[in-house]
Amino acid sequence: MTHKAIAFFDLDGTLLDDKSQVRPEIKVAMTQLKENNVLPVIATGRTEVEVAAIMKEANIDSDIIMNGAFIRVDGTVIFSDLYDxxxxxxxxxxxxxxxxxxxxxxxxxxxxxxxxxxxxxxxxxxxxxxxxxxxxxxxxxxxxxxxxxxxxxxxxxxxxxxxxxxxxxxxxxxxxxxKTVSKGIAVKILQEKLGLTKVPSYAFGDGPNDLALFEACDIKIAMGNAVASLKEQADFITKKNTEGGIVHALKHFELI
The missing domain is CATH 3.30.1240.10 (Hypothetical Protein, Haloacid Dehalogenase-like Hydrolase; Chain: A; domain 2)
Known part of the structure; x- marks a missing residue:
């Protein structure tokens, strides 16, 4: 598949609601992204044990987990950084x-x-x-x-x-x-391994560990509930995660 863009989503405070759940409109939006040849990727501090059900519910098959220490794309492991x-x-x-x-x-x-x-x-x-x-x-x-x-x-x-x-x-x-691990570094690794370095990239986040993700992506989208330091770096501030912020931003950028 030829991807025309990549969208990276933090989970807590971003893709998930205040009860850490995937709302129905999120699954619809992720399905639309894939139909539009946009690759959705979860980028989170959590690990796959914690996000497997979330990924299934959201219809997302690729992830950057543990703040960039591990990457899987469409079921295939492409990077794993281990502690000594x-x-x-x-x-x-x-x-x-x-x-x-x-x-x-x-x-x-x-x-x-x-x-x-x-x-x-x-x-x-x-x-x-x-x-x-x-x-x-x-x-x-x-x-x-x-x-x-x-x-x-x-x-x-x-x-x-x-x-x-x-x-x-x-x-x-x-x-x-x-220090050699971050969401941003993982974005670069993913892009290089998939040959997508020239494809537009979109970052969605709300917390301090999303700053590196923002630095690595072309378009930076902060949730309405994001920390001030992230909003300062954003190209676009969308609505809160509990107010349909993801769908609002995806429509704003005509990704869905």
Whole structure:
């Protein structure tokens, strides 16, 4: 298929409503995009375990997950960036020193070292199941992303680990990936591997981890509920995610 454009969608606060659900008009819009030869791609901090049902409901077959650490297009894996075990142990140790919990992510599963109040708050916030406890699972399983569950130690982690990016996407959690990983870098990898570097790209987002996505795309669309820093970078500010913002913007740019 020859794609005439690519549209990248963040999930929470963007493609999903306030209950983390796909509204019926979103599925219709994604189907129309594909019929118009526009490739829809989910770009999220979550992993496929959390978004499989969402992707099916929204009729989307491609994703950039774990803030750019993994890419799948039409069922085929085209990129996977893994953590070094030694670095995992350093972050793990720092989290325990701060009485924060930690979750481990790959595209197939999520597990954690303990269930504390921050971890329970984080997964409740995005309406997904609490992961099982397996403190030593990282020793035998691949890890693409870490999640630090805590509230008051952002500056500490940023200072201690300059080689990592930390994205606070809920009041309870910090998405943690390598500096060489971002949604924006993943966009470039996807474009190059699919030969779509000259095809117009559209970014839809609402949070701070969408800044890199905006930088990588031609047209930047901020949701009405987006953070101020993202709106400042936007070419277009659409309605809120709970007010039909996605469909409004897609129609504005004549993609559907």
């Amino acid at each position: 075990k030694n670095l995992i142990e350093e972050v793990y140790s720092a989290a325990r020193e701060n009485n924060d919990a930690i979750s481990f992510y790959n595209e197939k599963e999520i597990w954690c070292n303990e269930h504390n109040k921050f971890l329970l708050g984080a997964y409740n916030f995005i309406h997904t199941p609490v992961p099982p406890v397996n403190p030593d699972g990282y020793l035998t399983k691949p890890v693409n992303m870490l999640l630090i569950l805590g509230q008051d130690n952002d500056n500490y982690y940023a200072s201690k680990f300059p080689q990592l990016n930390f994205y606070r996407n809920t009041p309870f959690s910090l998405d943690t990936v390598k």
